[in-house]
Amino acid sequence: MAELTPREVVAELDKYIVGQQEAKKAVAIALRNRYRRKLLTDEMKEEIYPKNIIMIGSTGVGKTEIARRLAKLVKAPFIKVEASKFTEVGYVGRDVDSMVRDLVETAIRMVKQEKMEEVEEKAARLAEERIVDCILPLPQRKSKAVKTPFDFLFGQNNEPQDGDENYALRLKEIEQKREIIKQKLSRWELEDEFIEIEVEEKTPSFMEVFSGSGVEEMGINMQDMFGNLIPKKKKKRKVRISEARKILTDEEAQGLIDIDEVHRQAICRVEEDGIIFLDEIDKIAGQEGSYGPDVSRGGVQRDILPIVEGSTVMTKYGPVKTDHILFIAAGAFHVSKPSDLIPELQGRFPIRVELESLSREDLRRIFTEPHNSLIKQYVALLSTEKVRVSFTEEAIDYIADTAYEVNARTENIGARRLHTIMEKVLEDLLFDAPQLSGQEIEIDAAFVMEKLKKIIEDEDLSRYVL
Numbered sequence: 001m002a003e004l005t006p007r008e009v010v011a012e013l014d015k016y017i018v019g020q021q022e023a024k025k026a027v028a029i030a031l032r033n034r035y036r037r038k039l040l041t042d043e044m045k046e047e048i049y050p051k052n053i054i055m056i057g058s059t060g061v062g063k064t065e066i067a068r069r070l071a072k073l074v075k076a077p078f079i080k081v082e083a084s085k086f087t088e089v090g091y092v093g094r095d096v097d098s099m100v101r102d103l104v105e106t107a108i109r110m111v112k113q114e115k116m117e118e119v120e121e122k123a124a125r126l127a128e129e130r131i132v133d134c135i136l137p138l139p140q141r142k143s144k145a146v147k148t149p150f151d152f153l154f155g156q157n158n159e160p161q162d163g164d165e166n167y168a169l170r171l172k173e174i175e176q177k178r179e180i181i182k183q184k185l186s187r188w189e190l191e192d193e194f195i196e197i198e199v200e201e202k203t204p205s206f207m208e209v210f211s212g213s214g215v216e217e218m219g220i221n222m223q224d225m226f227g228n229l230i231p232k233k234k235k236k237r238k239v240r241i242s243e244a245r246k247i248l249t250d251e252e253a254q255g256l257i258d259i260d261e262v263h264r265q266a267i268c269r270v271e272e273d274g275i276i277f278l279d280e281i282d283k284i285a286g287q288e289g290s291y292g293p294d295v296s297r298g299g300v301q302r303d304i305l306p307i308v309e310g311s312t313v314m315t316k317y318g319p320v321k322t323d324h325i326l327f328i329a330a331g332a333f334h335v336s337k338p339s340d341l342i343p344e345l346q347g348r349f350p351i352r353v354e355l356e357s358l359s360r361e362d363l364r365r366i367f368t369e370p371h372n373s374l375i376k377q378y379v380a381l382l383s384t385e386k387v388r389v390s391f392t393e394e395a396i397d398y399i400a401d402t403a404y405e406v407n408a409r410t411e412n413i414g415a416r417r418l419h420t421i422m423e424k425v426l427e428d429l430l431f432d433a434p435q436l437s438g439q440e441i442e443i444d445a446a447f448v449m450e451k452l453k454k455i456i457e458d459e460d461l462s463r464y465v466l
Contacts, residue, residue: 006032009073016069016372017062018365023353026053027070030326030351034273037324049323052308052348054281054338055330057355060414063330067277076273077107077266083329084283086300096303100313100320103274107266108317112257119256120249127248128185131241132178134195139170191242198234199247263317274325278304282331285340301342308348358407358414364400366415374418378426385433387441394445399425402452425451 004012009028010021017024030051037048055063064080071078081099116123184190239247284300307313310323329349338352358366368375375391382389403417425448429441 004031004073009070012073013066013069016370017065018369019358019362020062020066020355023055023062023066023355026351026353027066027328031070031074034326038272049310050326051351052327052329053351053353054349055328055353055355056333056338057330058332058334058357058412058414060412060416061355061358062415063355064277064279067275067328067330071275074273075110076275077103077110077270078275078277079103079106080277080279082279082283083281083300083304086284086303096300096307097313099276099278100270100307100322100325101315103270103276103325104266104315104317104320107270107274108262111262111266111269115257115262116250116253119253123249123253123256124245126252127245128182130197130248130252131185131195131244132181134197134244135181136174136178138178139167139174185241191240193241194238195241195244196236196238197244197248198236199251200234267318267320271321271324276325276327278327278329280331281329281341282333282336285331285333285336285338298342301345305342305345305348308345357412358404360400360404363403363415363418364396367396367400367418374422378422382429382433386437387429387433387439389429390440390442392442392444395443395448398445398448402448402456421452424455427451 006025006028009031010024013024013028030053033048034050037045040048055066057063068078068080070076079099079102081102086094086096181190237247284304307322308327310321312319312321314320327349338346338349367373375396379389399418399421403421406421407413407417425443428451429436
């Protein structure tokens with residue numbers, strides 16, 4: 001984060017998202033302010049709260065993508081939640097605290113992955129040792145039989161054993177063979193051989209399922225209380241050595257990391273760098289006094305308010321303060337408007353940016369320019385079948401024009417319209433690709449027109465198909 005200036009953040013976002021410069025500028029400033037805050041004194045740091053953002057725009061214009069790419073850019077814990085899924089306390093449904101708990105789980109996965117990468121080399125060596133033990137275990141030395149109970153109690157078993165010399169010779173011979181196996185493993189010569197390994201059986205316990213429904217709010221981790229009393233089940237699996245490497249390396253890495261340190265770092269990262277994307281916030285913006293499902297809209301807003309304002313949420317990993325989590329809300333606001341939110345919640349989202357509807361040129365650029373553009377995706381998918389596909393400029397223009405016109409005539413779903421049109425255009429090609437292996441296919445305007453002709457002419461049909 002320290003190395004990225006606001007301009008550089010916008011430049012990175014430009015690689016994946018076309019247009020929407022105002023929204024990109026707002027999130028870039030919010031990100032830089034986080035970095036600036038970290039350089040201040042502890043006293044001043046506590047006084048500066050994040051300036052939360054509301055993005056206003058119809059579906060498919062890039063609201064979610066901006067937030068997701070931003071989080072990926074700075075490796076910050078990020079979750080996307082739909083505000084419409086939450087219900088007021090007392091109703092059946094998800095409570096608002098669950099968004100913070102989900103964010104903590106995301107952060108734990110991130111930190112755990114980083115820690116496991118640090119110990120990966122050591123874990124791989126230990127896993128290789130276990131594979132050697134599975135292929136050729138060391139011989140067990142036979143102990144002298146206990147003659148009387150007194151021999152057992154007082155350890156009177158110090159007499160030399162008859163097979164000491166034979167055992168030493170056998171041990172030396174097996175160790176030489178194990179060394180040969182190790183060398184072959186290091187040269188990846190045995191990857192397709194099958195071995196039987198013993199792994200821990202991961203079955204969700206009743207306590208874990210139960211804790212997810214609210215027991216964790218009391219600060220009790222039931223698994224820690226009873227987990228050690230129940231021995232971990234092990235099961236045998238017959239797998240290729242290549243797969244055994246991955247399974248055993250992962251198992252060894254888990255044992256090498258300090259899980260308490262992972263939890264501590266994850267909570268710290270959530271509190272300082274967490275980003276929660278509240279989608280469909282317009283669905284809970286409405287006037288009081290209506291009936292049906294709308295009755296709890298104001299209640300959901302009141303429940304969300306303390307989380308956004310800054311409160312402490314209890315999780316099974318410990319308390320989490322939400323004061324400095326960045327909230328980015330988004331909604332189409334076709335029926336309602338931001339001013340329909342309760343005043344206290346409006347005050348916690350001081351930055352509002354309106355995302356522009358996509359023009360013909362925007363759709364054309366989205367289709368071709370980004371790093372993960374739709375054309376590149378389909379070309380890559382078909383290349384796996386050894387089918388080389390190319391698009392002419394006329395075909396690209398025609399697809400972009402069609403997407404724009406269908407959006408104008410029916411519901412405007414933004415860039416997502418390109419997906420529906422491309423699937424229709426390439427449907428037969430994707431179906432027949434295995435039989436077309438080795439061919440080069442050029443998709444021109446005539447090809448696209450032929451595929452879309454009937455749908456474009458029949459406006460009623462286009463409403464359902466495109």
